[in-house]
Amino acid sequence: MVMPQLIKWKSFDGRQIPGFIYRSGLSLPGKRPVIIFIHGGPAEQYRPEFGYEHNYYLNEMGVTLIYPNLRGSTGYGKDYLHSDNGYKRQDVIKDVGALLNWIKTQDDLDSDRVLIHGESYGGYIALSTTFKYGNKIRGAISNSGFVNIETLISNSNESVRELLRSEFGNEKLLKVKAFMNRISPVNNTLKIKTPLLIIHGENDPRCTIAEARSIINSVSNNKSSIWYLIARNEGHMLRDRDNWMYSHYAAIMFIKQLIL
Secondary structure, eight states: OOOOEEEEEEOTTSOEEEEEEEOOOSOOSSOEEEEEEEOSSSSOOOOOOOOTTHHHHHHTTOOEEEEEOOTTOSSSOHHHHTTTSGGGHHHHHHHHHHHHHHHHTOTTEEEEEEEEEEETHHHHHHHHHHHHSGGGOSEEEEESOOSOHHHHHHTSOHHHHHHHHHHHOOTTSHHHHHHHHHHOGGGGGGGOOSOEEEEEETTOSSSOHHHHHHHHHHHHHTTOOEEEEEETTOOSSOOSHHHHHHHHHHHHHHHHHHHO
């Protein structure tokens, strides 16, 4: 098993962003391709753990893995936790951009072969990266991600709306709603030229299937490359073993095609 290393890089405003890197132990020639995994939340954090299926990317495919704890992650103090709230949402995407620049400085990493993968909120960040820094990544995978903060809140159960508003802003205010729509991936699909893989449960109560279908339809109309899997018997994130394995193999095919 590969042991992680703690890394930090400076973002656009001088803030130090932490993360963990797993460098493949395979002895292969040349610089290694990279997958960046964005955690959900955003009030969560990645902590080193057994990698499960991610070990396949390391041990069989020779891919280096990076798990950033972008601003808004827990475990780094209240200032860091709230540094992405409201109108600061795009600062998170800039953290990813700074990480892409950091990858360029590493002698063993291939900055021309980078893929970004996100789950739930991480899926939103992955998709946002495609229209902000699409020329710096080869592809993006969104698993149970949402594509518009405004529709995420308005389609959510009333019991969680106030919690979402404290993080993202009040979508009932016209200025806030306009901002949410301006930065949403689904409203920027004309800028998305990066191949996408969308994975979503049809019965997802948190990020509804409408989120996935809207980005699928918009990107398809844009004639960009898009793969998608809709699991008819799943909610938020895939739990059924057969569905999980199917999506894992599809991701492997997608990754092989784009960065190997």
